[in-house]
Every structure is written in C-alpha cells, then in structure tokens.
Amino acid sequence: MRLENIVMQARDPIATGRFWSAALGLVDGRPATEGDYEGRLVLEDGFWIDLCIEPVPDPPPPGWRLHLDLSAEGDHEGLVERLLGLGATTIDIGQGNPPWEVMADPDGNPFCVMEERSVYVGTGPIAALPLDSADPERDGVLYAALTGWVPVTGLAPVTLRHPSLRGPLLELCPEPEPKIRQNRTHLDVRPEAGGPGQQELVELALTMGATPADEPWAQGHPWVVMRDVSGNEFCVLADGQPPA
Template sequence: MRLENIVLQARDPHATGRFWSAALGLVDLEPGSPEDYEGRLWVDDELWLDLCVEPATEPPPLGWRLHLDLRGGEQQAEVVQRLTGLGGTRVDIGQGEVPWVVLADPDGNAFCVMEERAAYSDTGPIAALPLDSVDPQRDAELYAALTGWVPAPGVGPVTLRHPSLRGPLLELCPEPEPKARQNRTHLDVRPTPDGPDQRGLVELARSLGATLATDDWAHGHPWVVMRDLSGNEFCVLADAED
C-alpha cells in the first residue's frame, strides 16, 4: 500500500491546478475526470505523490485540518515572492507572530511557507502535511498501517515519513477544535500488489477504528470514502495494477 494522492477542492480546479503545478514543479497528468486537475510530484526516481484538485461549489471555510507546508528554509522570502507572483496571496488566519508565512492559493486554500528546520531535509518542495487529530498517537497507527510510512523525527507530536526518509512528513497534530464539516483537503491511499487488496485495506482500516463515510456524496465511486478516528476523510483507491 502507498500514500498516492493529496486531494484539494477548488471552485476552479484548472486554475488552481496551474498554480500548484508551477509552485511545486509538477508533471501534469491526464485526470480521471475532465473537471479535475492532476499533477505528479517526483521526490526521486522511485518516490512520487500526485496532487489532485476536484471541483467545489463554495469558497474554503475556516478550519483547515489538513494543509500543505512548503519548504522555504533560508530562501523563504524568495519562495514567498515567487508564489505570490504565481497568484498566491498573503492571508491572516489568526496565526499571530510566527516564523512561517501563511499564503492562500487562487481559490483561497491556505498553506504555509516554512522557515529552516532540520527535520525538513530531503523533503522536496512539500515539507510537511500537518493533520489535525484528537489523538495523534492513535491516528498515526492507522496511517502507518495504511501507507507503510514509519515514525520519523519531526516537528509534530507524532510524525510519519516514507521508509526511505525522503519526501514530506505527515505530522499528526492536536486539533484546536472538533471537526465540523467535510475536509477541504484529504489523502488517498492505494493498495499495491505486495499487500492487501482494496477490500483488505478497508477492513484493516476498520479494524484500527476507521469508519465508512455514509454521506450521499461518498457513494458510487471506485474508491471507498472513510474517516479516521478524528473524523478526517480519506479514500482507499481501487487495486493497483501489477
């Protein structure tokens, strides 16, 4: 199994996708639906993540439970300047005086450009994926089982990373408030030939406390929409081909 997709929602997926393609240096892909955008981030010759943007009808609400932290480091100011030149905007979400810079993509999805941190070595342009959690240790057990990622040094209370210790960190962070609505950003995991198939991966997730989403919009897809123990949506995709 593998973590395959970071999925965003936007009112204009193509315009938002063009921003993220330029921001992250993605290789544009043919999406599953003409309404969507999909691009691939190559971390190295063998490790990649796809960023997908799907349609939404409403602007993003406050309360980002999963967002992207981009690597800035010593070039933080230059990265911020480049991203604002691409259409990003500075936003105030109540962050106060912090060493990172909060921006929003053209649809209003907030993300951060981070300062220099030792934990961000070899991450590529996405330094981390902070995810709000009721119980970070408990939720980390679920995501480790579903992705094959392993505990690693990081900034959050519990951090997972690809076993190669390359690519972004998945940081499980204490939630500031309970989840109130469908997340604007979520993760997709994919079964692989060397592990459980889709049904087996769903059952594994359920054995670790995840639940099937019962909302009308969650049905009728080749993927299975689930929620972790903190209520965050994720999808189990169809079986990978050999």
Template sequence: MYLENLVFDAVDPQLLGRFWETALGCEQLTDEPAGYETRLTVEGGPVLDLCFQRVPEAPTDPPRLHLDLVGGAGQGDVVERLLGLGARHLDIGQGDVPWVVLADPAGNPCCVMEERATYADTGPIAALPLDSADPERDAQFWSWLTGWTESPRLAPRSLRHPSMKGPLLELCSEPSPKGPAKNRLHLDVRLEAGDDPDGVAAGIAERGGHELHPGWGELPWRSYADPSGNEFCVLPAPA
C-alpha cells in the first residue's frame, strides 16, 4: 500500500484545483465537471495527486488536516505570491507565531512556514498536519498503512516517505474530538498488486480503525476511519 491522494471537498473544484496546481507547481491530470486532479512529483520521493471533488455545500467544521507550505528564507515572497493567486490572510487565534496563516480561495487554512531543518527536501508542501486523539497510536497506524517511517519532528509524531523526501505527515494532538461531519480534506491509500482488500480491512480494524458505509452506492474503493475518526479511502490495486 502507498499514499496516493490528498482529497479536497470543494464547491468549485476547478477554482480550487487551479489555485493549488499553480501554487505548488503541479501537473494537471483531469478536468471534469465532478472534479479536478493535479499531480505533485517530488524528485526522488513520493508522487501525490491532489484531487478536488465537487460537494453541494462548503464545509464549515474546523479542518483536521491542512497543508503547511515551505517558506523559509523566502517566506514573505511565498505569501505574496499566494495572495496574488487568490489566498487571503486568516486569523485562527494563532497569535504571535513565526509562520503565516492563510486561507485558500475556498477558505481552507494553510500555513507558510519559517525556516526549519526538518523541511529539507520536502518540495513545496512541508507537512500535512493531521489531528489525532493519540499521536503515538495513530503514527503506528499510518506507518503500517502507508509504509512511511519515523522522521525527526516538532509535532508529537511525524512520518515521512521512505526516501526521506517529500512532506511530513505530522500527527498532532487534537484540540477537540472528531465531530460527525466528514473531514473537508482526507487521504487516499492505494493497494498494490497482491494486496488482499479483506486482509487490509482486517488489519485496519485490528489497529483501531473501522470501515465506513456511507451509502453512496457501489464504488471501486472502500471508506474507512482511522482510530481518531479521520476518514480515508483505500483504492483498488491498478489494473
């Protein structure tokens, strides 16, 4: 299994997809009425597809997953560039911090980070912070699920692609428990040839996750929640 997608719920997938495609220097994959997809390739590291799927209403619950972007010595220039693409400054009560909090055109928070040695070789996305009720437990869960490994960190636990390139997946102590609303951003994992879908489902359950049955009809993927309730999908192996 491997981490393949970062999925955004969006009222206007084209608007949001083109913003992030330009912001991150991605390559467009698809542009269809129901969604937009673009690909981020980290040289020598992971390939992540950003998928923007249409939803009828804008999400309102606080996000449990967001993007931290590389700023470093050029932090101010990065901020100005994103503002020029349609982002805006956002106050979420962060106070006096060395990073800059912005909202993308759909209102999703993102941060432009200061210089940190741990962000070497990440590419434009420094980290993917994910809220967790138990970072130690959830780091073990996501490491098993994705094959990503422990990385030096500032967050309670951080994982990274085995190449030690690309963004960190940071398991952060949640400010409040997961509510009933679906996360506005979620991750997708792809099975590889030879992976047994039912065996993977059993492994997820053994590690504290569970399968979801949202009633969306027959789909080629299966939906799950991690031990802290964060939704993710397991996609079938490539044909």
C-alpha cells in the first residue's frame, strides 16, 4: 500500500492546478474526470505523490484540518514573493507573528511557507502535511498501517514519513476543535501488487477504528470513502496499478 494522492477541492480546479503546478514543479497529468486537475510531485528514488483537485461550488469554509506546509529551502522571502507572483495571497487567521507565512492559493485554500527546520531536510517542496487529530497516537497507528510510512522524530506529537525517509512529513497534530464538516483536503491510499487488496485495507481500517462514509456523495465510486478516528476523510483506492 502507498499514500498516492493529496486531494484538494476548488471552485476552479484547472486554474488552481496551474498555481500548484508552478508552485511545486509538478508534472501535469491527465485526470480521470474532465474538469479535474492532476499533477505529480516526483521525489527521489522513484517516490512520487499526486496532487488531485476536484470541483466544488463553494469557497473554503473556516477551519482547515489538513493543509500543505511548503519548504522554502533556505529562501523564505524569495519563495513567498514567487508565490505571490503566481496568485497566492497572505492571510491572517489570528496566527500572530510566527516565523512562517500563512498564505492561500487562488481559490482560498490555506497553506504555510515554513521557516528552515532540520526535520525538513530531504522533503522536497512540500515539507509537511499537518492533519488535525483528536487522538494523534491512535490516528498515527492507522495511517502507518495504511500507507507503510514509519514514525520519525518531528515537531508534532506523532510524525510519519515514507520509509525512504524522503518526501514530506505527515504530522498528526492535536485538533483545536472537533471536526464539523467534510474536509476540503484529504489523502488517498492505494493497494500495491503483492500486498493487501482494497477490501483487506478497508477491513484493516475498520478494525483500527475507522468508519465508512455513508453520505450519498461518498457512494458509487471505485474507491471507498472512510473516516479516521477523528472524522477526517480518506479514500482506499481500487486494486491495480496507478495511472502513469
């Protein structure tokens, strides 16, 4: 199994995708659904993650339980200026005056440009994926089992990383408030050849406290929409090879 996709929502996936493609140096792909965006972040040793953006009619609501922290790779001010030139904005969510910059993409999805930290060595352009959790320890066990990522030292109570120790950190952070709506960003995991299949991964997730999403929008797909112990959505993709 592997963590395959970071899935975002936007009112204009194509325009938002152009921003993220330029911001992260993505290799643009061909999404399965017309009007979506898909781009691949290629890291070292054949490791990659796809960024997928699907359409929604509404702007981002307050509260963001999963977002992207970007690595400035030693040039914080330069990266902020480049992102502003691509259409990002700086935003104030009451963060005070931290050493990182809080920004939003052209659709209003928040993200952060982080200051230099030793734990970000080798991450590539995405330093971390902070995810709000009511129980970081328990959610960390679930995501480790579903992705094959391993615990590493980080700033969050629980931090996972690809076993190559390359690419972004998945940070399980204490939630500031309980989840109340569908997340605008979520993760997809896919079964790999020779490992547990989709149904086995679903059953594993159920034994670890995850629940299936029962809303109408979550039905009728080749993937299975589930929620972790804290209510955060994730999808278990179908068996088989991912798109090239």
